[in-house]
């Protein structure tokens with residue numbers, strides 16, 4: 001079955017070869033070409049199917065400097081929106097999937113196979129569901145990086161992933177049901193619930209999971225250096 005999900009789906013080279021010409025033509029620039037080495041990601045954007053069905057895609061914006069409640073939106077006035085293309089240049093991949101049918105969704109199956117996301121579990125972040133809730137909420141919001149990609153698929157509820165841009169400014173990504181995001185190894189980021197105080201998310205991993213978070217500063221790790229190299233390449 002041909003699975004296009006709602007881009008950016010990563011298409012394997014083999015799959016690209018089998019795509020009809022008209023679908024290839026509709027892919028964002030770079031999608032029809034050979035796959036780039038990680039952490040560069042294929043293009044992102046709203047797929048024709050998403051436009052047609054008016055499916056809500058992810059929204060992102062630059063944050064204000066306020067230290068008030070981390071769960072507030074923290075938009076600038078006026079709002080400074082961030083596009084999927086801007087996120088892609090930071091190595092952040094976004095996909096829209098069918099969260100109502102995640103257990104049988106062929107798109108999810110295909111993504112897991114293509115990306116080798118062999119491991120997964122489901123985490124619920126809510127004061128009544130997560131042990132050491134308050135402590136965990138604080139930890140998630142500490143600016144940190146990982147030595148592996150962080151992959152999250154929102155099955156219910158909502159929350160914010162914040163990532164640093166190339167000028168070290170915070171971008172807030174509003175994640176809702178059906179949103180899947182991959183944060184590349186080495187990117188500084190953090191997570192918080194929003195004002196709904198609830199999220200249920202699938203965590204995916206290549207092989208046995210390693211959840212170690214390295215709080216900033218963590219600039220000496222090879223994963224960070226490689227990510228900085230990627231950013232420099234994207235800026236040229």
Ligand SMILES: [Fe+2]
Nearest residue numbers: 146150189213
């Ligand atoms: Fe993280």
